[in-house]
Amino acid sequence: MVVAEIYVPRAGTDWRAELRHRAISAHEVLLTHRWATGLLGSRVNVGPAMLRYVDATLGCLITAGFTYEQADRAWNALDSHIYGFTIQAINFPLDPAEFASAAEQFLPLVPAETHPHLRTLSGLVIAGSHSGAADFTFGLDLLLDGLAGLLTR
Template identity: 50%
Template sequence: MPTSRAPLSTRRVLQAALSLADSGGTDALTMRHLGRHLGVEAMSLYRHVANKDAVLDGILDMVVSEIDLPERPGDWKAAMRHRGVAAFRVFSLHPWAPPLLMSRTNTGPSMLRYIDFTLGALRGAGFSWRLADYAWNTMDSYVYGYTLRRLAFPIAPADYAETASAHQHLLAGDRYPHMAELTRQVAEGHHPGDPDITFGLDLILDGLERLRDTEPTDLTPP
């Protein structure tokens, strides 16, 4: 149903666009559909947003603004873990966002704050500019990928044991002994079957710490 005809503004247009993207993905987000949702002609939208690309950039920045960042980095590993978990939770609410973030140049204020916080925390922890840049991109690649996998995976974590039990007959005999044993472990509740996002984050952070400690000293200002 169209919304009431309150005065249009850039923020109102973007909020409506975010709602449409969350409910139907960005493929369903056309200027005509957005105008219909707001109860106006599509041409009226161009007084507030330049085009669909501007809409996509705007709603991406709105999503990134929802990511909770620590007030002060403090312990860099704890800050990066917090950042990664917070991003995963936000992206899980907006599943269309990770693919778009990976395919666009994002220069909105929230994205710039997100990146600047990350670089500042890493530089403050003694990372060179080169390694800080690699670290930021590696962490984000993992968070995006983990989020997409969790959203697309056909089995809910609560159903892993039951599903594993139902598939045990496929692994009878000696052909797949390692898969058979892992499936038994999950079916009998000895192993949960899927790692929390912090498992991979901690592996990355521990590896980055080792690289930092062997990196030549970077004397440029933090």
């Protein structure tokens, strides 16, 4: 039932836009149904919604020019990003609004001599010039860029 709420990509259109839409939709749906991510990654699911979802994803990739092997690896890499990022977002102990105060609190525990980069990054978060918040679409776009590179080779 949860998978039925996720956007199903269409073949024959802009594969990258379709898979991006699919990934963002899946992440949002799984954040809504916080219990579902662990189940999707730990069981064989051959229900009709999952079969449609996976077959459509493969069709989108195959139609775009990926081989079956590349398409298989691509949707698994995308789902790993979705599931991993979603689990991390659900379980992270701080709200992004708390990052600056948490960085300020923990900064004295981070020695500058041994962890200069972490201190600098923490300073950026404290100053408000960097949010420190994880960005789902950053990793997603890296994956999609890498897949696009496969098609040009």
